[in-house]
Amino acid sequence: MNTIAPIKTFEYDRPVGGVCSTSEAWARVPSPVEALEKEALKDHIRRLLKEKEAVLVAHYYVDADLQDLAEETGGCVSDSLEMARFGRDHPAKTLVVAGVRFMGETAKILSPEKTILMPDLDATCSLDLGCPADEFAAFCDQHPDRTVVVYANTSAAVKARADWMVTSSIGLDIVEYLHKQGKKILWAPDRHLGSYIQKKTGADMLMWQGSCLVHDEFKGIELDLLRAQYPDAKVLVHPESPSNVVEQADAVGSTTQLIDAARTMDATTFIVATDNGILHKMRAAAPGKHFIDAPTAGNSATCKSCAHCPWMAMNGLQNLADVLEKGDKEIHVDPEIGRQAKQAIDRMLDFAAAKKAKALPTGSLEQESKLFNGIGPA
Numbered sequence: 336m337n338t339i340a341p342i343k344t345f346e347y348d349r350p351v352g353g354v355c356s357t358s359e360a361w362a363r364v365p366s367p368v369e370a371l372e373k374e375a376l377k378d379h380i381r382r383l384l385k386e387k388e389a390v391l392v393a394h395y396y397v398d399a400d401l402q403d404l405a406e407e408t409g410g411c412v413s414d415s416l417e418m419a420r421f422g423r424d425h426p427a428k429t430l431v432v433a434g435v436r437f438m439g440e441t442a443k444i445l446s447p448e449k450t451i452l453m454p455d456l457d458a459t460c461s462l463d464l465g466c467p468a469d470e471f472a473a474f475c476d477q478h479p480d481r482t483v484v485v486y487a488n489t490s491a492a493v494k495a496r497a498d499w500m501v502t503s504s505i506g507l508d509i510v511e512y513l514h515k516q517g518k519k520i521l522w523a524p525d526r527h528l529g530s531y532i533q534k535k536t537g538a539d540m541l542m543w544q545g546s547c548l549v550h551d552e553f554k555g556i557e558l559d560l561l562r563a564q565y566p567d568a569k570v571l572v573h574p575e576s577p578s579n580v581v582e583q584a585d586a587v588g589s590t591t592q593l594i595d596a597a598r599t600m601d602a603t604t605f606i607v608a609t610d611n612g613i614l615h616k617m618r619a620a621a622p623g624k625h626f627i628d629a630p631t632a633g634n635s636a637t638c639k640s641c642a643h644c645p646w647m648a649m650n651g652l653q654n655l656a657d658v659l660e661k662g663d664k665e666i667h668v669d670p671e672i673g674r675q676a677k678q679a680i681d682r683m684l685d686f687a688a689a690k691k692a693k694a695l696p697t698g699s700l701e702q703e704s705k706l707f708n709g710i711g712p713a
Contacts, residue, residue, distance in 0.1 A: 365651030376652040383659035389429035392418040396612035396647040401433045433650045439666040440491040444673045451666040454654040458646040461548035466524035468492035481521035495675035504589035514538035531574040547575045553608045555579025557630035569602040573609035597621045611642045
């Protein structure tokens, strides 16, 4: 069976300043599967998951069939951190991650004793590729006075160099907290998300100049024209998008937050500026509502991604079945790098737990520093 199509190349612009050394991205997209074959493959995967005592976790951006399979078989569909946390807390000894490589690494960091498999180990992320660990470490060394905060979309080695890891759902809160402490921040890698947080908090932030191949392609001019066609539509935007897109949003947030907004906002039509893989979950969460891709095309556009991550598209039914059969695409993280990266992740998890419990410290900065700036729990 021919499971892999010819290599497709996806080029993207190198950020100004020369910090990002990656100028080209590539992905192998699985060949389409016929309807009857698809159903047989799904049944085969269900059996394999049960036989291997494995659980499937999938990101909102992967193919709808994989999302449905994850939920049908007792796994989950979520954002990258919740995927890893679900896998950590699940009794299964094998976790299959349908997403991109940094998600598999995060799962391994939080569950070092488990076997972490992925349908394709080459599925990666332009933010990860654009922030090589050695170059990033040198950049940090040039600015030792700054607290290093990195986005989840980075390698384990980059997380190991950081003081904090954040996700798009809590990055704003953590940077605001650090800013109130008087901390100067070194932020990596997404410049759009960093700029959004900087504007909201007023924090002193030195930016690594990375970007997401998908979100960087959304166009403010064309979005304004599309809104004129749908004057009653609400605009949902992920903060990895350019500022002229974010400024037009009715709701800005992480993948999970945007799904919640689609479900709860008083509107029937939405324009969505994030990877269009999310529309499957939005339609399920808000039946009867209409969702439109934000524009990546138009007079000012190059449309290199057309609102769908080429690496997320590398996850398919056939390579999912293959990895369950063979177990040969396993994620490994150097134990020492994993231990160091876990400290940055744990600081965020501790902060999120305290925020949820409304127990964020209100005492002196010294007391706050002791709670969140030390090494996180083992």
